[in-house]
Amino acid sequence: MLNDFLQFDFLQNALLSGIIIGIVCPIIGVFLVIRRSSLIADTLSHVTFAGVATGLFLQKQFSFFQVISPVSIGTAFSLVGGLVIDRCKKIFRSYEELALPIILAVSIGYSVVLISLADGFNANVYNYLFGSLTAVSDKDLKWIFAIALIVLFIILLLFKELFFLSFDEEAASSSGIRVKFVNIVFTILVALVISISLNIVGILLISSLITLPAACALQLSNSFKQMFLYSILISLVAIFSGLFLSYYFDIATGGTIVLVLSTILLIILLMKQAVKKLISIERMKVIK
Amino acid sequence: MNACIKLNSVSFKYDHSIVLENISLSLHKGEFLGLIGPNGSGKSTLIKLILGMQKPMEGEIELFDHPIKQFKEWPKIGYVSQKANTFNGGFPATVFEVVSTGLYGKMGIFKWLGKYEKEKIMEAIHLVGLSGYEKRNIGKLSGGQQQRVFIARAIVSEPELLILDEPTVGVDGKSESEFYQTLQKLQRELHVSILLVSHDIGAITAHVDLVACLNRKLFFYGKPMEFELNQTQIMSELYGQNIHVLKHNHGGIHYVK
Numbered sequence: 005m006l007n008d009f010l011q012f013d014f015l016q017n018a019l020l021s022g023i024i025i026g027i028v029c030p031i032i033g034v035f036l037v038i039r040r041s042s043l044i045a046d047t048l049s050h051v052t053f054a055g056v057a058t059g060l061f062l063q064k065q066f067s068f069f070q071v072i073s074p075v076s077i078g079t080a081f082s083l084v085g086g087l088v089i090d091r092c093k094k095i096f097r098s099y100e101e102l103a104l105p106i107i108l109a110v111s112i113g114y115s116v117v118l119i120s121l122a123d124g125f126n127a128n129v130y131n132y133l134f135g136s137l138t139a140v141s142d143k144d145l146k147w148i149f150a151i152a153l154i155v156l157f158i159i160l161l162l163f164k165e166l167f168f169l170s171f172d173e174e175a176a177s178s179s180g181i182r183v184k185f186v187n188i189v190f191t192i193l194v195a196l197v198i199s200i201s202l203n204i205v206g207i208l209l210i211s212s213l214i215t216l217p218a219a220c221a222l223q224l225s226n227s228f229k230q231m232f233l234y235s236i237l238i239s240l241v242a243i244f245s246g247l248f249l250s251y252y253f254d255i256a257t258g259g260t261i262v263l264v265l266s267t268i269l270l271i272i273l274l275m276k277q278a279v280k281k282l283i284s285i286e287r288m289k290v291i292k
Numbered sequence: 293m294n295a296c297i298k299l300n301s302v303s304f305k306y307d308h309s310i311v312l313e314n315i316s317l318s319l320h321k322g323e324f325l326g327l328i329g330p331n332g333s334g335k336s337t338l339i340k341l342i343l344g345m346q347k348p349m350e351g352e353i354e355l356f357d358h359p360i361k362q363f364k365e366w367p368k369i370g371y372v373s374q375k376a377n378t379f380n381g382g383f384p385a386t387v388f389e390v391v392s393t394g395l396y397g398k399m400g401i402f403k404w405l406g407k408y409e410k411e412k413i414m415e416a417i418h419l420v421g422l423s424g425y426e427k428r429n430i431g432k433l434s435g436g437q438q439q440r441v442f443i444a445r446a447i448v449s450e451p452e453l454l455i456l457d458e459p460t461v462g463v464d465g466k467s468e469s470e471f472y473q474t475l476q477k478l479q480r481e482l483h484v485s486i487l488l489v490s491h492d493i494g495a496i497t498a499h500v501d502l503v504a505c506l507n508r509k510l511f512f513y514g515k516p517m518e519f520e521l522n523q524t525q526i527m528s529e530l531y532g533q534n535i536h537v538l539k540h541n542h543g544g545i546h547y548v549k
Contacts, residue, residue: 170383171393175373175393176396228386
């Protein structure tokens with residue numbers, strides 16, 4: 005099976021883009037999870053879908069739009085969506101999390117209406133929703149690589165500010181950190197990561213790839229640095245095994261990766277429980 | 293003498309209710325000011341005004357002899373917020389990582405911690421008596437130790453002014469006494485000016501150079517000795533009802549209606 009991955013271009017593309025996504029998704033995910041903002045990933049992925057649906061609709065109606073990839077329209081939607089979320093949060097103030105389900109619902113409603121206007125569901129839409137092993141072309145791979153590099157570079161530059169904001173936004177603000185600027189840049193990064201991940205895992209499953217490795221790492225980490233290392237490691241293991249399993253058993257790639265991640269999380273939680281139980285048994289023995 | 297904080301007839305309103313009215317006070321270099329007052333008396337709002345998080349409706353605020361609008365040297369001010377105690381205990385950060393955030397404002401954007409910064413962080417951790425705890429997860433420390441981590445974070449940038457907003461809420465008596473010792477050590481060794489907001493009138497008057505009593509207006513501003521001489525009258529005015537002062541053998545003070 006390994007030979008197939010070395011032999012076929014589409015499998016190599018899937019593997020390489022998997023490695024790239026397996027690094028950037030958990031990095032973004034760590035910040036989202038510890039800021040208790042995991043739902044932003046879900047919301048922006050649906051906003052991206054609204055953009056993709058717009059692209060597909062325009063392609064069907066006007067031949068001119070054949071040259072524009074629906075993913076790039078999805079990315080544009082996601083970028084604007086990120087800024088709209090930021091604005092809506094201010095409108096709802098103390099209930100700022102309301103902004104997310106509202107924008108998510110509007111995006112789904114809009115996408116469904118557009119798909120129905122374009123005369124129903126087709127294979128393209130299915131690939132965007134659930135991801136596909138064969139969906140990554142050479143051109144896509146270059147795009148994914150370039151965007152991932154930009155995202156990693158910006159995260160590296162703003163790492164300490166993002167960490168401070170995640171830990172204590174009020175103190176960060178009072179120490180002169182430009183909170184608004186860093187928050188907007190971060191939302192844009194989330195939008196970009198979603199746009200490059202949708203080919204492989206699909207819009208409906210991107211948020212799992214962003215949040216699940218961070219959720220696993222949170223169970224194991226003592227420090228912030230550890231959380232990054234563990235989440236990247238877990239994400240890469242899940243992507244490799246997910247890609248191989250999906251190819252071998254001919255099943256959906258995104259779904260397989262997410263199921264592997266969920267299994268890893270379950271194992272970690274069970275092991276933690278077992279360790280806790282063992283420690284309490286040892287303590288009881290000492291007391292007796 | 294240079295004033296770190298100077299408030300001149302400052303007033304502030306939330307919607308239509310007056311929260312602060314005509315407040316004037318100053319804190320000079322090396323002084324320790326205790327700000328006391330009941331719940332909702334405007335203490336935290338006053339801190340927000342001093343930190344530039346809110347703007348006064350009337351009056352002027354000066355920080356280090358500069359009008360607050362023109363003040364840019366925020367790293368000169370270390371701040372421990374009321375919320376510091378209620379941080380997310382499950383946050384995966386070590387003592388070192390948390391204390392390092394205190395340097396981020398001073399370092400500016402697009403810069404990383406170097407050898408010099410790392411040494412400063414270790415010094416601050418040592419100064420609050422937490423050497424050896426650098427790699428410990430902050431969520432696994434006691435309330436008093438966590439409090440000291442936040443003080444280390446506030447002093448790591450070597451501020452000239454330290455502002456603490458009700459930092460001993462939820463901290464046990466022993467930790468509270470250690471906390472005041474740490475503050476006095478900072479004042480003595482680093483000549484830091486301190487503004488401490490607290491409910492704990494007894495503890496405050498025992499440690500500070502100046503006392504300010506606030507309940508929308510400033511009811512008292514002066515030396516702790518003057519405060520103690522007139523405290524029944526001041527406290528009655530402050531709380532708006534007759535208050536009797538009871539002193540315990542161990543130095544604690546209770547106020548009864």
